[in-house]
Amino acid sequence: xHEIGIMESAVATVLDQARLRDAAQIxxxxxxxxxxxxxxxxxxxxxFEVAAAGTLVAGAELEIETVPAxxxxxxxxxxFTAESGxxxxxxxxxxxxxxxPQGREIELARIELS
Amino acid sequence: MKTFTEPTGILPAHDPEQAMAWPxxxxxxxxxxxxxxVLPPAxxxxxxxxxxxxxxxxxxxxxxxxxxxSRGLLALNLVSSPGAGKTALLERTLDEFGRETRCxxxxxxxxxxxxxxxxxxxHAPVVQITTGNACHLDAEMVAxxxxxxxxxxxxxxxxxxxxxxVCPVSFDLGESARVVLLSASEGEDKPLKYPxxxxxxxxxxxxxIDVAYHLGFDCAVAxxxxxxxxxxxxxxxxxxxxxEGMAEWYGYLNSQLGR
Numbered sequence: 001x002h003e004i005g006i007m008e009s010a011v012a013t014v015l016d017q018a019r020l021r022d023a024a025q026i027x028x029x030x031x032x033x034x035x036x037x038x039x040x041x042x043x044x045x046x047x048f049e050v051a052a053a054g055t056l057v058a059g060a061e062l063e064i065e066t067v068p069a070x071x072x073x074x075x076x077x078x079x080f081t082a083e084s085g086x087x088x089x090x091x092x093x094x095x096x097x098x099x100x101p102q103g104r105e106i107e108l109a110r111i112e113l114s
Numbered sequence: 115m116k117t118f119t120e121p122t123g124i125l126p127a128h129d130p131e132q133a134m135a136w137p138x139x140x141x142x143x144x145x146x147x148x149x150x151x152v153l154p155p156a157x158x159x160x161x162x163x164x165x166x167x168x169x170x171x172x173x174x175x176x177x178x179x180x181x182x183x184s185r186g187l188l189a190l191n192l193v194s195s196p197g198a199g200k201t202a203l204l205e206r207t208l209d210e211f212g213r214e215t216r217c218x219x220x221x222x223x224x225x226x227x228x229x230x231x232x233x234x235x236x237h238a239p240v241v242q243i244t245t246g247n248a249c250h251l252d253a254e255m256v257a258x259x260x261x262x263x264x265x266x267x268x269x270x271x272x273x274x275x276x277x278x279x280v281c282p283v284s285f286d287l288g289e290s291a292r293v294v295l296l297s298a299s300e301g302e303d304k305p306l307k308y309p310x311x312x313x314x315x316x317x318x319x320x321x322x323i324d325v326a327y328h329l330g331f332d333c334a335v336a337x338x339x340x341x342x343x344x345x346x347x348x349x350x351x352x353x354x355x356x357x358e359g360m361a362e363w364y365g366y367l368n369s370q371l372g373r
Contacts, residue, residue, distance in 0.1 A: 002250055002281040009167045017163065027158040031167075038283030038310040086309035087342045098346025100313065106284060108165045112158040 003039060006106060007047035011057050013108050018056055023113035026060040030110040034067045035082075036103040041066070069103030171285055174253035178288025181260065182271065188370050189271045191287050193311060194295035195304075196277030199321040201229045202354040203295070203363075204272055208236035211364045215371070216267045220259035221274040222251040229274065239263045250281040253288055269371060279308040291316040291370065294347075298326040302336040305343040312344040317366060324353035 010031065018026055033039050041064045052058045069082040073090035074097065082088045088097040166172060182189045192200050201221070208217055218239040221229045230242035241262045243255050256273060265271070273289060275282045294315040296304050299322060305312045312318060318340045326333055333351055340349055350366060352359025 002248075002284065005248075006167050006284075009170070013163075013165055013167070017161065021159075021161070025158075032164075036283075036310045036313055038280055086306070086313070096342060096345035098313065098344060104284075104314075106167045108163050108167055110160055110162050112160045114156040114158045 003043035003047040004050065006039060007044055007051040010048075010108050011051045011055060014057050014060075014111055015055060017111060018113055021113065023056075026057050026111060026113045028061045028063060028110075028112040029057070029108070030063045030065060032065045032067050032105050032107040032109040034103040034105040035069050036086075036100060037106050039106055065109065067103060067105045070101050071097035072099040072101055073097050074099055168284060168286075171253045174257055175286035175288040178253055178257055178260070179290075180288075181257075182288060182290065185265060186269070187265065187271050188269060188291075188367070189273060189287075189289045190370075191273045191275060191282075191289035191292045192295065193275045193279070193282045193292060193315075194277060194297070194321075195279050195300060198277070198295040198297040198300065199354055200274050200277070200295055201232055203319070203321060203352075204233055204274060205236070206354045206357070206360065207272075207363070207367075208233060208238045210360065211270075211367060212236055212238055215269050215367075217270045217272060218263050218265055218268040219272045219274060220251075220256060220263070222255065222276045224248075224276065239265065239268065245276055249276055249278050250285050251275050251287060252285050256287045270367060279304075279311045283310045283314055293317045293319060294344075295319045295321050296336065296340070298322040298329050298331040298333070298336075302332055302339055305336075305339045309343050312340065312347070315344055315347045318344060318347045318349050319363070320349070320351040322353060322355075323351050323358060324356040 014026060014029055031044065033041060044064060045062060048062045070079060071082050071088040072079045073093060073095050075095040076090060076093045078090055078092045079101065080091060090097055194200055204219060219233050220241050220243060221233065222243045222245055223229055224246065225244055227242045230240045233240045241259045243251065243259050245251065245255065251273065273287055292315050294311055296318060320333060320336055323333055337349055340347065350359055350362045352363055
């Protein structure tokens with residue numbers, strides 16, 4: 001349910017940007033969500049309908065880019081992209097990796113407006 | 115935003131001579147338009163932002179962290195599913211560890227003061243935050259809780275989060291460390307089913323180990339699952355009822371206090 005709050009924050013940020021740039025229409029909103037962010041894209045889409053209703057953002061297309069996790073091996077310092085799953089094993093030394101430089105993003109990446 | 119500079123709207127009747135007088139377009143042909151032609155809408159402009167949607171929470175969390183540091187306070191964010199034994203752990207911790215080291219508690223629930231009443235028996239400063247429908251504590255709620263507490267002499271601040279293994283993941287409270295609890299009644303596979311919260315933990319506590327045998331809960335399997343999902347986290351197995359493992363937990367608290 002925290003997706004509602006996150007989406008309200010997204011809509012408010014987009015409206016600020018639109019005002020700043022004197023935009024009449026918002027076409028597209030792109031979010032970047034890390035695979036370990038604890039945020040569910042489907043719940044975000046639902047929250048978007050609610051948060052955007054009655055604002056300039058309603059009717060804009062919502063795109064959600066998933067950012068894969070990256071893990072760094074503490075034993076051999078090798079860094080790699082974790083394509084799927086949640087158990088990250090270093091492909092070089094087979095050590096378990098818990099150091100995650102990427103994958104927790106919850107960002108408003110891009111907007112398209114006119 | 116309008117980007118057209120040429121005449122807009124519906125243009126007058128097409129006159130080749132007049133059209134030729136207009137500036138040429140990219141293809142070299144005059145940019146005149148014929149009757150009834152409506153201009154296309156301005157092309158959308160793409161703007162890269164890369165703005166964190168938790169920016170406000172993260173800013174307040176940093177203020178909390180600076181505040182905790184300046185008070186020399188160890189702040190622990192306790193996260194688990196409802197009923198994993200956070201309050202029971204704190205009751206015993208306040209009774210035993212709290213006797214030597216002054217502790218305070220901020221406890222979050224959707225409703226009631228029940229947990230705060232349980233914890234106040236120890237005479238530690240305790241404040242209950244009722245979140246209404248919010249499924250997690252955020253940094254602003256914690257800042258409000260800190261204002262409501264008398265933290266004089268307090269060395270350890272326990273922040274008992276709302277029982278939830280999903281939503282608290284994204285919300286930094288400014289804590290020194292995040293402690294995730296997994297109780298024997300939940301099954302050994304909880305870390306496999308809820309990886310993000312375990313991945314964000316500095317310490318994982320397997321609780322209620324006194325009843326593990328009766329529940330068919332295999333502590334070694336649970337510990338291995340924690341290690342595979344959260345190799346960064348320290349692991350302690352304990353029971354707030356029997357007291358097993360509590361000394362190791364107090365040892366952890368002392369080590370974090372630099373003792």
